[in-house]
Amino acid sequence: MFLKSLGLLSLAALAGCGPQPARPPDAPAPNPASDYAAAPSVTEVRMVGAAPVLSGTAPPGAPVRLGSPDGAALLAAADPSGHWSLRLPPAAEPRIFGLSARLGKRQVQGQGYLLVTAQGRAALLRAGAGAIRLDPLRSPALTALDTDNGGAAVISGLAPADTLLFLRIDGEQVAQARADGVGRYGMALNQPLSRGAHTLEVSGDSFVNTAQVEVAPAQPLAAGPLRSQFTRGGLRVDWLTPGGGVQSTVLLD
Numbered sequence: 001m002f003l004k005s006l007g008l009l010s011l012a013a014l015a016g017c018g019p020q021p022a023r024p025p026d027a028p029a030p031n032p033a034s035d036y037a038a039a040p041s042v043t044e045v046r047m048v049g050a051a052p053v054l055s056g057t058a059p060p061g062a063p064v065r066l067g068s069p070d071g072a073a074l075l076a077a078a079d080p081s082g083h084w085s086l087r088l089p090p091a092a093e094p095r096i097f098g099l100s101a102r103l104g105k106r107q108v109q110g111q112g113y114l115l116v117t118a119q120g121r122a123a124l125l126r127a128g129a130g131a132i133r134l135d136p137l138r139s140p141a142l143t144a145l146d147t148d149n150g151g152a153a154v155i156s157g158l159a160p161a162d163t164l165l166f167l168r169i170d171g172e173q174v175a176q177a178r179a180d181g182v183g184r185y186g187m188a189l190n191q192p193l194s195r196g197a198h199t200l201e202v203s204g205d206s207f208v209n210t211a212q213v214e215v216a217p218a219q220p221l222a223a224g225p226l227r228s229q230f231t232r233g234g235l236r237v238d239w240l241t242p243g244g245g246v247q248s249t250v251l252l253d
Helices: none
Strands: 040-048 051-057 064-069 075-076 084-089 094-101 105-110 113-116 122-125 141-147 153-159 166-167 170-180 184-189 196-203 208-215 226-231 234-240 246-252
Touching: 040 122, 040 234, 064 084, 075 084, 113 234, 122 246, 141 196, 141 208, 153 196, 166 184, 166 246, 170 184
Parallel strands: none
Antiparallel strands: 040 051, 051 084, 064 075, 064 094, 094 105, 094 113, 113 122, 141 153, 141 246, 153 184, 166 170, 166 196, 196 208, 226 234, 234 246
């Protein structure tokens, strides 16, 4: 497994704990026999002035909650077509949130955790998988590197839809994959990625993307569920997974 579960739920506050501000009425609960309630999601993060503005989807009419580890929450509501948007107050440091929507008496959790930086970088952090960048980026691009302390790694990026891709690390081809129908890809390594400096290279028929990265184990998170620092290659965040392990994500420049 990419990350070992330790049986802890230290980030439960991201999704549903803590004080709740005034909220919109409940959306009608789906009929289990005929309706499927899609989980809420963030589809895009853009900067408007100094503030990030989130856009996403949720069941039509559902109240949407963006919760932070300290229990604070921001609320929005999906319109009749299932779209919602939310403007975050400016902040100097990267922030992590859990996303959920309420249907009837139950809370539907979104996938992963949302990371948003002061500069507008944003990604969906996924335990045991590669991060999905949500800020506007031009394809093709290398977008993220995810590692655990055992050296397991996933390289993520953007490329033309359905393109066959080849990954080289320090000049040696180590993996190949195909971009999906919307132009995203993730390549999990079969062997651990050693500590130290590495050159990542992803190539397709008409492009080559490269990135220089520094791989190092994450230290224990003593001051909260998120730690960030600028490193060779981009912004690195070490974050606590729902299983209690620490995953490191580099948002590549």
